[in-house]
Amino acid sequence: MDGKNACWVPGTDHASIATESKVVAKLKAQGIRKEDIGREEFLKHAWEWKEEHGGIILQQLKKLGCSCDWDRTRFTMEPALSEAVINTFVYFYKKGWIYKGVRMVNWDPEALTAVSDDEVIHKDTKSHFYHLKYFISDGNGKPTDKYLVIATTRPETIMADAAICVNPKDERHFWLKGKKVLIPLINREIPVIEDDYVEMDFGTGCLKVTPAHDVHDYEIGLRHNLPVLEIIDDHGKLNEKAQILVGEDRFVARKKIVKMLEESGNLVKTEEYISPVGYSERTDAVIEPKLSAQWFLKMEKLAATALETVESGRTNFIPEKYVNTYRHWMENARDWCISRQLWWGQRIPAYYLPDGSYVVEATPEEALKAAQAKNPALTMADLKQDEDVLDTWFSSWLWPISVFDPEKPGHPDHKPNKDLAYYYPTNDLVTGPDIIFFWVARMIMAGEEFMGKEPFSNVYFTGIVRDKIGRKMSKTLGNSPNPLDLIDNYGADAVRIGMLLCSSAGNDIFYDEAQIKQGAAFCNKIWNSYRLVKGFQVADIPQAPAAKLAIEWFAAKLSETITQVEDHYSKFRISDALMAIYKLFWDDYCSWYLEAIKPAYGQPVDPETYKVTLSYFEALLKLIHPVMPFITEELWQDIAERREGETIMYAASPKPQAYNPTVLENFNLVAEAVNGVRSVRNQKNIAPKENLHLVIKESSFPNVSLIEKMAGVNVEMLPEFGDAQAVGFMVRTHEMFVKMDGLVNVEEEIEKAEKDLEHQQKFLQGVRAKLSNERFVANAPAAVIENERKKEADALSKIESLEAKIKSLKKTN
RNA sequence: GGGCGGUUAGCUCAGUUGGUUCAGAGCAUCUGCCUUACAAGCAGAGGGUCGACGGUUCGAAUCCGCCACCGCCCACCA
Numbered sequence: 075m076d077g078k079n080a081c082w083v084p085g086t087d088h089a090s091i092a093t094e095s096k097v098v099a100k101l102k103a104q105g106i107r108k109e110d111i112g113r114e115e116f117l118k119h120a121w122e123w124k125e126e127h128g129g130i131i132l133q134q135l136k137k138l139g140c141s142c143d144w145d146r147t148r149f150t151m152e153p154a155l156s157e158a159v160i161n162t163f164v165y166f167y168k169k170g171w172i173y174k175g176v177r178m179v180n181w182d183p184e185a186l187t188a189v190s191d192d193e194v195i196h197k198d199t200k201s202h203f204y205h206l207k208y209f210i211s212d213g214n215g216k217p218t219d220k221y222l223v224i225a226t227t228r229p230e231t232i233m234a235d236a237a238i239c240v241n242p243k244d245e246r247h248f249w250l251k252g253k254k255v256l257i258p259l260i261n262r263e264i265p266v267i268e269d270d271y272v273e274m275d276f277g278t279g280c281l282k283v284t285p286a287h288d289v290h291d292y293e294i295g296l297r298h299n300l301p302v303l304e305i306i307d308d309h310g311k312l313n314e315k316a317q318i319l320v321g322e323d324r325f326v327a328r329k330k331i332v333k334m335l336e337e338s339g340n341l342v343k344t345e346e347y348i349s350p351v352g353y354s355e356r357t358d359a360v361i362e363p364k365l366s367a368q369w370f371l372k373m374e375k376l377a378a379t380a381l382e383t384v385e386s387g388r389t390n391f392i393p394e395k396y397v398n399t400y401r402h403w404m405e406n407a408r409d410w411c412i413s414r415q416l417w418w419g420q421r422i423p424a425y426y427l428p429d430g431s432y433v434v435e436a437t438p439e440e441a442l443k444a445a446q447a448k449n450p451a452l453t454m455a456d457l458k459q460d461e462d463v464l465d466t467w468f469s470s471w472l473w474p475i476s477v478f479d480p481e482k483p484g485h486p487d488h489k490p491n492k493d494l495a496y497y498y499p500t501n502d503l504v505t506g507p508d509i510i511f512f513w514v515a516r517m518i519m520a521g522e523e524f525m526g527k528e529p530f531s532n533v534y535f536t537g538i539v540r541d542k543i544g545r546k547m548s549k550t551l552g553n554s555p556n557p558l559d560l561i562d563n564y565g566a567d568a569v570r571i572g573m574l575l576c577s578s579a580g581n582d583i584f585y586d587e588a589q590i591k592q593g594a595a596f597c598n599k600i601w602n603s604y605r606l607v608k609g610f611q612v613a614d615i616p617q618a619p620a621a622k623l624a625i626e627w628f629a630a631k632l633s634e635t636i637t638q639v640e641d642h643y644s645k646f647r648i649s650d651a652l653m654a655i656y657k658l659f660w661d662d663y664c665s666w667y668l669e670a671i672k673p674a675y676g677q678p679v680d681p682e683t684y685k686v687t688l689s690y691f692e693a694l695l696k697l698i699h700p701v702m703p704f705i706t707e708e709l710w711q712d713i714a715e716r717r718e719g720e721t722i723m724y725a726a727s728p729k730p731q732a733y734n735p736t737v738l739e740n741f742n743l744v745a746e747a748v749n750g751v752r753s754v755r756n757q758k759n760i761a762p763k764e765n766l767h768l769v770i771k772e773s774s775f776p777n778v779s780l781i782e783k784m785a786g787v788n789v790e791m792l793p794e795f796g797d798a799q800a801v802g803f804m805v806r807t808h809e810m811f812v813k814m815d816g817l818v819n820v821e822e823e824i825e826k827a828e829k830d831l832e833h834q835q836k837f838l839q840g841v842r843a844k845l846s847n848e849r850f851v852a853n854a855p856a857a858v859i860e861n862e863r864k865k866e867a868d869a870l871s872k873i874e875s876l877e878a879k880i881k882s883l884k885k886t887n
Numbered sequence: 888g889g890g891c892g893g894u895u896a897g898c899u900c901a902g903u904u905g906g907u908u909c910a911g912a913g914c915a916u917c918u919g920c921c922u923u924a925c926a927a928g929c930a931g932a933g934g935g936u937c938g939a940c941g942g943u944u945c946g947a948a949u950c951c952g953c954c955a956c957c958g959c960c961c962a963c964c965a
Contacts, residue, residue, distance in 0.1 A: 203965090290965080291965080350964095396891090578900065581899090601924090657913090675922095749930095756919065834907070837906060840944095
């Protein structure tokens with residue numbers, strides 16, 4: 075409507091973890107395990123699932139009337155986009171930023187699979203804190219009589235210990251420096267090391283470091299180059315490397331080893347202890363931290379660039395507060411683990427050779443070529459592709475590029491196609507704050523890396539919709555309304571405007587059906603106002619003076635509001651913009667304007683008024699159309715004869731016209747007078763039909779006919795203020811009187827004005843004090859000083875007019 | 888435990904550099920109206936010591952300090 079090429083690309087990602095677990099569950103219900111049918115067969119089921127469910131969200135968007143570029147609909151696993159993903163993997167690998175490393179995963183020993191962090195439930199669990207003696211070695215693997223004590227909840231892992239760690243600042247343990255100690259029962263010698271990670275006041279201040287079976291220990295191990303010894307197998311049983319208790323389940327082993335330690339004299343004491351333990355959401359088995367080989371992407375340079383993009387303001391966050399969150403993440407970004415032990419996704423293009431080495435190439439053919447460069451005898455049959463797939467975010471981070479030109483990323487020399495060149499960088503991303511790191515940050519990284527430019531100028535973070543009492547929508551709670559049902563009940567426009575009116579950026583939305591009802595009521599209001607307007611009979615009669623004034627006023631009001639709305643939109647203050655239009659339509663247009671121009675029952679309106687009234691209505695329709703597309707299109711088509719294919723969607727949005735602000739000021743006086751009369755009617759319980767007289771001072775008061783029409787009064791004009799008393803009146807404000815007996819007295823008005831005056835004088839004093847402060851004048855920016863001077867002048871004129879008012883009121887009294 | 892944000896009317900939220908018109912909006916509530924577009928409506932009204940305490944200032948919802956409570960993200964201490 076502003077004549078711009080607005081492109082909204084719809085699409086979906088393949089949600090590898092969620093989708094795979096759904097498909098696995100579905101197959102399981104049929105008694106099928108994915109391992110039994112194999113990767114290819116499994117993927118067929120996954121695609122079926124995708125076809126069935128992937129379209130739902132797009133259907134909802136359509137039903138909501140979202141005007142996406144549907145022809146451009148994309149899916150992250152469609153061939154072209156998958157190719158882009160593979161190319162970028164190869165690109166980063168050859169750049170040296172992708173490497174194979176080890177990482178702790180949450181291993182479910184019952185399901186025999188790694189589970190994601192989200193699928194781990196931490197429950198406070200009663201356990202024991204075992205204090206164990208580790209004897210100092212004499213240097214030849216023999217214990218001395220000196221020892222240290224460590225506290226552990228997992229004594230069954232001591233055979234995997236790689237070191238004992240103390241805090242370097244801990245004076246109690248200075249004597250241990252450089253010493254070696256012996257693991258109880260198996261007498262293996264391990265060093266004592268120092269690391270800040272150890273808390274001095276927790277436990278005994280000595281920590282046993284077991285890199286293979288604890289996340290933190292693994293990291294300490296990396297820092298100190300400790301060997302990693304894995305003694306627990308996939309089923310949660312001790313293996314041969316444990317030397318003792320081989321084949322025992324970890325919990326059985328724990329009980330047994332405690333007894334053995336007690337017998338050997340290594341157990342100092344046992345404490346009751348409650349600690350959070352991770353359980354598998356699916357099997358309720360205790361999660362075992364397990365090391366596994368994973369692929370990583372180095373974050374250092376990508377994160378630094380992405381941070382700069384936002385800090386420099388090339389990409390703005392709305393609301394701004396999320397920049398802090400973003401910075402915190404970017405400054406502490408750890409390398410991105412991009413491999414997933416799943417089948418649904420882009421398979422990692424690493425091909426293993428029989429000798430255990432591997433090559434990374436985009437296609438098997440290229441891989442074979444690369445492999446043959448190492449060993450010419452190799453054939454395709456010798457290559458074994460990596461079993462894992464890539465993290466879904468590793469494909470969706472390319473979205474702003476790949477939806478336009480999938481060939482671009484990963485081919486830095488490739489020229490962007492026409493679409494990409496035109497649309498990139500894009501303007502606005504709208505998304506939830508919960509994926510700032512997963513998606514937003516990574517799109518910025520990919521954009522900077524592959525395009526050398528930020529992918530979007532603005533990121534608008536919506537709130538998350540919660541229920542009335544603040545809980546997240548969830549299926550198990552059953553507190554999530556089906557949007558399609560709401561649309562059926564109230565209409566899409568009602569749902570849209572109802573939700574948006576109470577959504578400010580970054581604030582969660584507490585869903586309440588009352589909001590949708592408000593939206594529905596607004597739809598009705600629009601509809602009914604159109605019925606009135608369209609039902610007018612037009613006759614060639616002169617224009618009523620009240621109508622003329624109302625037309626002039628609404629033109630100004632419309633322009634004023636459009637200016638405000640444009641300002642709100644430019645600052646992404648959506649709910650403010652919509653509220654301004656809502657009030658313009660309901661309060662100004664329906665309640666004031668239409669009432670002012672409405673002819674008496676059975677009477678026609680003049681052609682000019684009718685024409686203008688319709689044009690105002692059309693302007694309002696266009697203003698609200700982006701959020702209420704259906705009702706506005708329907709009415710717009712009916713206002714006038716439209717050509718085939720003509721649509722409000724392409725109608726030019728209304729622009730503000732120059733107007734005289736006096737018109738608005740005059741109208742405010744009218745409104746004040748009318749409201750005064752109405753208030754009196756209400757307080758005194760006077761029927762609308764009963765005639766009243768409003769007495770006003772100035773014979774030149776401009777909008778008398780409008781006051782008469784809106785308030786249902788006869789206006790009498792008095793040449794002089796002082797005469798008013800003779801009539802019997804009440805003072806409202808602004809030199810207007812409602813002809814009623816003894817409602818408000820002049821004394822009160824005087825008192826109020828005097829209080830105002832006092833306040834103004836005090837204010838003036840303050841401003842002058844500031845202006846006479848040399849330091850302020852010397853340091854403050856010119857604009858600020860200017861502003862202060864303006865305040866001073868304003869206050870002076872206010873004081874002047876208040877003094878005049880008081881004088882006048884006193885005379886009246 | 889670490890980081891970030893919040894606390895303004897019954898509810899959801901505005902409140903731009905401290906200052907006048909700053910204590911506001913919508914919804915809800917109450918009162919009166921079946922007035923010929925609309926009772927899913929019209930008109931009017933009430934309602935807040937701006938979380939607590941202290942400080943800076945002529946002046947604080949706004950700036951500073953501390954506390955309380957709430958929310959989100961990260962970690963889930965051997």
